[in-house]
Amino acid sequence: MQIRYKAPQGAGKVEIDDGATVSQLVDALKASTGLADVTIKYGWPPKALDIRQYEASLQELGLQRESLTIAPAGNSSTNTSATAAPIPSAEGSRETAQKTNDRKDTSLLGTQSMATAQGGMGIKDQNISVSMPETASTLVLRIMPDDNSCMFTAVGGALRGLRSAADKNYSAHELRRIVVDHILENPQKYSAAILGKQPAVYCRNMLQPDTWGGEIELAIISELFAIEISVVDVKTTNVWRVGEGNDYEMRCVIVYSNVHYDRLAEVFVEGQEEMDFDVTRWAVDGSDHVIAHAKELCRILRDEHHYFTSTSDFIVQCDICKWVGQGQDSVIKHVNQTGHQSITEIKTS
Structure with missing residues (x-):
């Protein structure tokens, strides 16, 4: 089977046996990306593969239908339920995000999602x-x-x-x-x-x-x-x-x-x-x-x-301390470290 992925250096694909396990897929992805250790995310909201799943087959987990996201281990948040910041409006360079809500199983939560963000457009x-x-x-x-x-x-x-x-x-x-x-x-x-x-x-x-x-x-x-x-x-x-x-x-x-x-x-x-x-x-x-x-x-x-949000590409600024970061993982880290929950996406073009 052919498994597609997105990694820091770009998109790619690996060929692997139909009966392969997650562990074999991890080895193939390491070889393809050149990364010594990786975090593999799948689904939406993205969730990371757990080491306890490594002996399961790709068919069992349904990964043969996935386009995976690959990140160097340690450079990716373990939180997998966060949503992305809103996209910018057409009338200004930035659009203020809704403050994150309190859910039980995630640290960066419920920022304003696509349809609401697009309403201003x-x-x-x-x-x-x-x-x-x-x-x-x-x-x-x-x-x-x-x-x-x-x-x-x-x-x-x-x-x-x-x-x-x-x-x-x-x-x-x-x-x-x-x-x-x-x-x-x-x-x-x-x-x-x-x-x-x-x-x-x-x-x-x-x-x-x-x-x-x-x-x-x-x-x-x-x-x-x-x-x-x-x-x-x-x-x-x-x-x-x-x-x-x-x-x-x-x-x-x-x-x-x-x-x-x-x-x-x-x-x-x-x-x-x-x-x-x-x-x-x-x-x-x-x-x-x-x-x-x-x-x-x-x-x-x-x-x-611009009716989309890229969870890895968007540039954001904290409205409280003016910190600037890129991508969902950096937002999660900043919110966890500071407690600041008013995040705005910056339009770059």
């Missing part, structure tokens, strides 16, 4: 869209609420009528419950090694409305609803197809900005705001043009609106 009001001449229609961005359930809401809006009555919508809370029930019903598949914590604890957290969903939840929703979920990354325009290869007939498309998910929809009436008439699912075999235009729309979001 008027993304929602600008009705970001691209035309699709193949079908005489328009692909539009549907902004999801900034409530820590954006992934569930984005996908839920594309599931109408699946496994249910034709007019049935799936709320974020319902999808959380469906995911949790599936995990608890399959303890051998979803062990503590896979989830990163005991299943009961993981599920209890996932039912809370302020817990972010990620790869595990997307994979479960894809499986249970028999739908491919194509996730387009705003910064890179890369496409991650959850459920690819399972012969699902339909797909939906969501947009990921590194801290926030939004949904894409097709409309046939210009300026349509009523989402009940959105087309949110397409046949896998006949929707390559939708993916192509989704990438086009993401390039507009990236280049014209």
Whole structure:
């Protein structure tokens, strides 16, 4: 199998046997990056692989589907649940971050996330869209609420009528419950090694409305609803197809900005705001043009609106002591050392 990674010197990939263990992957990554010791993070929010997982297979942990983040050991925070600082607004060089909130399992918490940060840029009001001449229609961005359930809401809006009555919508809370029930019903598949914590604890957290969903939840929703979920990354325009290869007939498309998910929809009436008439699912075999235009729309979001947050690249300043740092890990370290929680991203261009 081929494993992709991002490291301080740039992106890369390693080839490794399908049955390889995490320990073998670590050795391959050390050889590829030239680092003597590494911290490997996966998932979102990023969590570090624990030495207790080293004898598990990559297949068991689902790492064959991941793009890993590699950092020199000791140069990376062990905290893995923090969110990134907000991105700058279009009208000024900086935008003030919301003060961090108090959660039980993280030190840098709940800074203002993507949709709220973008609110000052008027993304929602600008009705970001691209035309699709193949079908005489328009692909539009549907902004999801900034409530820590954006992934569930984005996908839920594309599931109408699946496994249910034709007019049935799936709320974020319902999808959380469906995911949790599936995990608890399959303890051998979803062990503590896979989830990163005991299943009961993981599920209890996932039912809370302020817990972010990620790869595990997307994979479960894809499986249970028999739908491919194509996730387009705003910064890179890369496409991650959850459920690819399972012969699902339909797909939906969501947009990921590194801290926030939004949904894409097709409309046939210009300026349509009523989402009940959105087309949110397409046949896998006949929707390559939708993916192509989704990438086009993401390039507009990236280049014209800076609608993404890079958790490793952003430059920040502490509003209290005027310290300047780069990336999520430096923010975590500064907050832990000083207790200062008013952090602003500095626009560099």
